[in-house]
Amino acid sequence: MCDNRSVKRVGIFGGTFDPAHNEHVNLAKSAIEELSLDSLYVVPTFIPPHKKSLTPAADRLAMAKIAFFDLKKVTVSDVEIKREGKSYTYFTVEEIKKENKDAELFLLVGTDMLCDFFTWKNPERILLNCTLVCAGRKGETVPDGFREEFIKRFGKDYRTLNFSGKEVSSTKIRALISLGLSASEYIPKAEEEYIKEQGLYSDKYSDYVKEKLPEKRKIHTVGVIESAVKLAKRVGVDVEKARITATLHDCAKYERKEDYPNFSMPESVPPPVEHAFLGAYIAEHVLGVEDEEIINAVRYHTSGRAKMTDLEKVIFVADMIEENRVYDGVERLREAVEKDFNSGFLLCLKEETEHIIKKKGPIYEKTIEAFNYYVKGE
Template sequence: MERTAIFGGSFNPVHNEHIAIAKMAIEQLKLDRLIVMPTYIAPHKDASSTSAEHRFNMLKLAFEKVEKVEVSDYEIKKGGTSYTYLTVEHFKNTLNGELFFLVGADMLKDFKTWRYPERILSACTLCAFDRGGETTDYQLERQNFINNYGKDFILLKGGGQKQSSTKIRVYNELGLDITLQTPKKVCDYIKENGLYLGDKYSEFIKKSLPQKRLVHTANVVISALAKYKELGLDKRKVRISAMLHDCAKYIDPKTVEGFSVPSDMPAPVVHAFLGAFIAKNYLGITDEDIINAIRYHTSGRAKMSALEKLIFTADMIEDGRVYEGVEQLRKLFYLTDFDECFTTCLKEEMQHLLNKKQPIYFETLNAYEYFVKRKETKDE
């Protein structure tokens, strides 16, 4: 009996981990064929700004030398929204043998919101690829699957380095190197076709920040974007706030007309307030929530909005940060409880300032009082 797996996704764009997963699936599931299938429009994502043809062409380049892989334009040709249940039923009826469907483990918790999950599972077996186990609670998902559908999923092990299409898009937008993330031919294709270019905000950031700070900014954007949906925030606002949060890090406040540094403001806080001023007065941002997310990303304040909290937290846990306890904070951020992660970050920040005997801004004290102390009193 022939064994076929479908590897669907937006592939916007394809990256090295996709290739590693495909190879791993072929080996671990003993496949005769792996069908790589870009969606026309992913039901769970925004209408893609990159055309289906570009995504398809990049997949052809990425998989040209991988045996047993066929890149299919079935969903693209079909047009409209790509629903997995229709695709798996089509292939189950056309092909003989056993069918598997690969999904990123991060999709498991949303599987119940897919159209007709029972029909999907009666046509195929779901195979989740492990992405380092950092973002998914497998035990919980397994229990949910068995309770809801009476059928388990297969977990493929060892997906290689954790990579993401978001990372390639954000890095490319900021002019950072993407050659370690996707094959050279794909990098060349992105360049030649002018894909994933930035807007006026990323252009401003590119001119204002050195390479190291650009990488940090990209990482904050990526971390913040991982949470916008769960927190019910607007993706565009999250992206702009994260992109601009450190825009004034290398600007001397004395050179900015109309901005004066309050005498009680500790030096590390200044760039956040100056950044908010620049976003408002030089970049024409009128949305107060975005401006406040930039202004309070270092100090925090009482009654921070969800967006403010997200940027504050993403700034502290982004992938490039190295300090004791950061791994634990990342786990909280991705896996369990955003609010607990935020308050823990606030405590860390306070402890750090106390240890270093640095002055503490009154807004930070207010934030601590409001989010940590009040919570502790409530919990007692």
């Protein structure tokens, strides 16, 4: 590549930044170095065309300013937020080009975005003004023949950064903060302070759990939230419902049913399943959850039952395979779920039932019904 230093080199790095985290900063640093950029625009999106963000744009902008504060070549831009409409990249690139008429522009994209580039709005107009730079995560590759197809279609190549980022889950960062756990491994201290001051990422459900659960159970809950959100996206379940249910699933783990005089535990419910029934009661009557599906997914998260909804399955599975679980065979379950959700769910249910039988623990009738329905097909 011709490195004519009289031409300014300007990068563009867009995203939801909900929140901006250390791995974004590492990527920006590497891009600045590898592409010899004179400046890099970090552009939080307003309403991403494919992704709905609930965090106010102004907060995401403020968090990005804090996270990228030490990188002198970075400008956090409000170009998309000010525009308020859908965040179309071609438009943003043209705006930045207007401000940097003689500069050479580079647009950073993730591997999945690069692979989707053919479906973007006005891809030719984007490439007229800039070169795409693929910033992939470790292990990510484009499909065979993709580069050739790209060049054939657009008459222009793209670049690939040597830097390969670690996968950092924004869901996990938000969940940690929502339950009052430290996220300092992922975001700068000052940003964490800002989030706390503004009360971002928490709601009455997380506030309740934050107060009621000990740290170890909170860490497990964060794992369940992360896993449930990921599965929900894959299976097509409402992501916000999955997040709320996962947050609440063990909310009654340390509560005593005697403290809830209006609650009556059905007689057949064995002790290990009781917290799920009390949890469903608390969700509905203490926290005001009206959504039956959420309440049921809390109620049956331990036992399962016949004819579960996809949300119920997602929570049941997430509870069993979340990243902090360490029992024998968990890796096999994770792999099965990764390969195919429904057969992974069946395996989880089978192993759970067999585990209770082996332990000679009391087995709840709904678990037997679920086993017969899903595993035996009765």
